[in-house]
Amino acid sequence: MTSLEELAAGLRTALGSDRVVSDRVELRTYECDGLAHYKVTPGLVVLPRDAGECARTVAACVAAGVPFVARGSGTGLSGGALPHADGVLIVTAKMRDILEVAPADERAVVQPGVINLQVTRAATAHGYYYAPDPSSQQICSIGGNVAENSGGAHCLKYGFTTNHVLGAEIVTPDGDLVELGGRAPDTPGYDLLGAFVGSEGTLGIATRVTVRLTRLPESVRTLLAAFATTDAAGAATSAIIAAGVVPAAVEMMDALAIEAAEAAVACGYPPGAGAVLIVELDGPAAEVAAQFAQVTALCEANGATELRIAADDAERALFWKGRKSAFAAVGRISPDYIVQDGVIPRTALPEVLHRIGEVAGAHGVRVANVFHAGDGNLHPLVLFDAATDGEAERAEEVSGAIIDLCIEYGGSITGEHGVGTDKAKYMPRMFTDDDLETMQLLRCAFDPAGLANPGKIFPTPRLCGEVPRRHSASDAPAPAEIF
């Protein structure tokens, strides 16, 4: 028997055979996440029911020296949950219990497979909700959100997953269950929870998560503003921020993205617009009323060609429908596309959009732009037809060039989708070797054997056994010389 076969046999005995998948056809259903052009059939899939089973699975991997990868709902867009052919994929789909909703503590405690939107659903009756709202919130899991430090349209005002996770029980890559953080804030010691959030499954598996619940806003008002150009929409965004308003969300779409959304979901955006902005304000009614007047005036002053104010929840949902379905919608206007995720300082938006247009033009490729305009998080959708010779390669080049632009303007190679498999190669463009080596010290502390989701984030793994270069007094200057 191979070590994987032995592992499978052992786990079947320990956990029950319904927890373990080794049928080739069934294994294939786990071969990729939301970034479907990376595919690897996992060696084995395990579906634990609770933290104990998860810990036993990891311990078995450690004993066998086999790598393991966590998977939530598989909606990740950077290949973070890409399996290993000789490894175990640990899927949290059977850990979907909401363990506690405690409005008086403003907390909920959930298993990692719980779907993001379910937390809000469970809290709404108490007057609360879970603030981070990725567009995938109907399907993505809290464990995946924690691993990716996911954002959403409303993180401009409310922050990211990391600002809303207070505690977690994790299985360490040694197979131990450890509590990080807690129900109260400021747990003494290093903020290992803060380091764990966003670590893309490379520091262990979250088995229970304590999240913050946020009081529902008294009032929500949403504006859809059409502009002739993305420049004008960008100027309006800048004016809103400069006026000291912090909207709950400011989202922008360009003409091509509007065209796609229209074709897909008939959201009825103003025809002929070069760009639309969705601006949402929420909070106490009197506060929202005062600022909404200000925002409307600023959009008009910056050349809005049409302003629509959502009259009710149904109309607000329609405004958002176009935006939230934008990724899938471009499928209506292009057979294939790449979803890019990069960040620039918000003020560089007009300039960077022009340069993206130039690069796209030079390569004969179309780019539809959808983004979180408030915080400079771009989601250019690079359209191509894989059936046309060379187009896929040209689209890939444009997509890479966009990342280079983000770095050139002092931004980031990813704002929310993570590094995963896809962007590890770009990490050295954003960080020095010393930066990457320092980050991996953390990994060595958690996972010296390098078994937790290996090959993700870092282009060159650090061997944890390496002894840091020792400095001897003889080859260093005396204190008086250097001081």
Next chain:
Amino acid sequence: MDWRPATEDDHVAGVPARFVAAPGSTEEASELLRAAAAHDFAVVVRGGGTKLGWGPPPRRLDLIVDTHRLTGVVEHAAGDLITVLRAGTPLSTLDFGSQQLALDSPLPGATVGGSVAANISGPRRMLYGTARDLLIGITVVRPGGTVAHSGGKVVKNVAGYDLGKLFTGSYGTLGLITECAFRLHPVPPARAVVTRTVPASGLGALLAAVRDEQVVPSAVEVDRPPDGEVTVAVLVEGTAEGVRDRAARLEKVLGGQIGEPPSWWGAYPWQPGGTGLKLTAALSKVPDLVEAAAETGIRGSAGTGVLYAAVGSDQDAPRIVERLRAETVRAGGHTVVLTAPAEVRQAVDMWGPVPGLDLMRRVKDQFDPGHHFAPGRFVGGI
């Protein structure tokens, strides 16, 4: 590089240093820490030095690295609502015009680096979070001199591990922070504070009423002098119209008064040189904790469950700490002795039990294998 032999004033919690050095840049700091490692020096970083004596004393000490030459605003990008600051910059000198770094500093003189290293917070943490939530990028020099960055200058960024979180609240035990990037917030044009004083038994109902009223306070603070009644003070910030309306609603639900922040607002309850505790609790348990703290009195953020207490008597301190620690554990939180006279330090466990200590030791071993940085000052003797 500025350096000199240590004088009588250069000690940390009573442990004398041999040298004091003040690097003027990240590069100089790197060179300094390379040399310090070569000489096997034990190092403690000093910011404003306002509270350097807090926490347990270091097991050994050769060099104090002082950040007073690492000062200044590297960048303030107003349109992007971010700033990059050198670590030795005093918070009180920052002026971003119509914008702010939304950190309430309880002690004058505190530096950017010291505030991040201690993860400080004040009343408005309820709305803005703490140093950890506002920090978006960090530059550190590791023991041994390696310079490393994480994060960046944009608010939204998930590339690589968030080392800023790890260094926030690390009390100088993992290395020297030389630069920090923060997100900024607009300064709201108007503010109001509504206060009400009630017997401690009435606190729970009052806090629940404030929570129910969707007025989004920036802070909900409480203060209870020993054996006294509790004063609740709620801060709202925003537009003039919005604040007027929100304050009026609070006045009604609290049965309180609109006015200025009370004199105790944002200040620690203990006297210099006294014993100061930090007490945390799940929100629903804050009223119980406030009731249980009749003997010492208690003050702090009822809106987040982070409170402070002074212990007047050195003799009773071990008993009081033990009792309050049991109380906070029941409430899902912790009791930490932040500062205390030498006799009290010896008699109590300042940090108390901490979960995940084994992983924390492994992190320390990776970043500071020789245990040169502030040895013994942190949790579990790290």
